[in-house]
Amino acid sequence: MAKKKPARPARPAKSAEPTTAQLRKEYYARRAAEQALEELGLRLEEREPPKGDAQWWASARDALDRLEILHAVWRFTGLAGFSPEPEDFDPDRGWPTAEEVEAVFGSWDKMLDESGIDDAIFGVVVEKALSAHEKLAAREKELELRAGKLEDEGKKIPELKRREEVARAKRDEADGARATAEAERDAVGRERDAAAARVAELEAEVATLRAAAAAIADAPPAENELLEEMERTLADAAATQQARDELHDRMERLRAEREQDRRTIAELTQLLARVDTGAEDAGAAESAEPEAPPATVLEAVERAAAQSEHLRFAPKAFETAAESPFRRPGLVLRTLRGLDALAARYEAGDMGKSLSQLAAEHGITQWKGDIAETTRKRYEDDYSFYLDGPGSPKLWVGPHIGLGSGSGAQFIARIYLHVSDGSDPDVPRGIVVAVVGRHLPDTTT
Structure with a gap:
């Protein structure tokens, strides 16, 4: 198939016509050379003009055309990062045309096969670089999400500490109230025991007085006074028992509140421990289980x-x-x-x-x-x-x-x-x- 050879650029025209002196000088120089050759027995007009090898020159032009096109393919790929398509070769931008490629190689695909561009190492490098870029972008997005979560967790820490301090203060207050209630309970218990002992003594005295009253008819006023004192003592004992029951109920309420505060403090302590342990684990995958905080x-x-x-x-x-x-x-x-x-x-x-x-x-x-x-x-x-x-x-x-x-x-x-x-x-x-x-x-x- 005939190939289209790009036209060679014309030689630049001479700036001016030669002068007569220059022509005369060239003529005498040529005549001197002819005379020297004649003295040696050589006459140029008697020799046949030399002939060139047309087939050799055609092969050389084909090889040069192939090298020019292959050079253009590799240069385009190196600049653009991908193999060219026929429409990518724009002659206005200095590239050979698709018709010239087909004239030299027979087809565009054959030219690409002979160039070996599809097996070039920088194609693999570009592909791996693009893949690595995608992975880095995904990793960057993941780290941004994780950083946001850690920032949100960090914002919760002051509130968690405040809640822990409040719970600890409530627990200390409950401990103090419980100690006070237990002291009051013990005091009431001692008073109750003393009142019970006093009641027993009074009951014994009443029994003795009743026996004496049966024997002595003129003793009813003393017995009445003792009975009234015993009733007052029994009333005091009943009031003491009621106060003891109230203190016991109050102590139970304080114990329940203290237990609730203890559970709250434990939960806050565990949550704060998870924050202490997990705040630096920014590189762990989201699907992985969180690290259990140490117990001691x-x-x-x-x-x-x-x-x-x-x-x-x-x-x-x-x-x-x-x-x-x-x-x-x-x-x-x-x-x-x-x-x-x-x-x-x-x-x-x-x-x-x-x-x-x-x-x-x-x-x-x-x-x-x-x-x-x-x-x-x-x-x-x-x-x-x-x-x-x-x-x-x-x-x-x-x-x-x-x-x-x-x-x-x-x-x-x-x-x-x-x-x-x-x-x-x-x-x-x-x-x-x-x-x-x-x-x-x-x-x-």
Whole structure:
């Protein structure tokens, strides 16, 4: 099939006609060359003009046309990201036409097969990049939804804390009222027993007086007075019994209210523990079951130690955690997980900021500085520990983290740390958890 060859661009015209001097110079130069050839026995007019190989030139033009088209296909695909269709080759934009492609290769599909463009690696790369982009977009949307849910949960925390404080205040009030009621009940019981003993004494005296009245006829006034006193005593005893019954009913009501407050506090504590544990679990899938909050501080430390990759735990951390009555072990677990991420950055030397600033980036806001030297000397046993038990290096606690609010070991806790810079060959660079639980003694206690 005949192919259409793009017209070659015309050579640019000369800027001006040659002068007579130039023509004369060219003529004498040509004549000198002819004379030199004649002296050698060569005459140009006697030789036949050379002939070209038309078939060879046709094959060369075909090969060049194929290379030009294949180059255009690969260039279009590299720029656009997909293989061209016939309508994509616009000659006005410098591309060969579909007719030229069919003239050289026979068909568009044959040209694509010979180009090998469908097996090109960047096609696979583009496909995988688009697939990865879709997955990242879906993941981003999922994370946005999860962040929104966590933000909503975070907004509930102040209200939950307020409800817990109200319930705790009501419980304390109920405990005080119950103690008062029990004291009043005991007092009434003592009065009732005394009144009953007095009634028994009076009844015995009445019986004695009645027997004496039967024997002495002139004694009725004394007997009447004793009978009236006995009736008054019996009336007082009845009033005391009624007051005792009322106090008993009041104590039962207070006991029921106290039990209801106890259940409310337990529910709020469990909900707050779930918030403490689940607030950082932003990467878990929505279909996965929520993590059960730890029941005790010791369980929180054991779970964190099993999951930590960089944070180290001294034996004393487990001993002190077992003695801690802190009511929010989920907060302890979440803080220890944040410390593990902080320890990873500290081990790698990825700092540029202070540890307190980096701790805030991992959700640890109550970071405290080092311990005063006077406190260490006064309470050496409390502020020192062995890294791996007796016989291992003895270290000192330094920075610590405050947890919770209020007063008492049930509402506040501390995590004491040792930060090693790696200068001691026996203690590698890193962060060690030394004490978890109660506030250690200091100069203010």
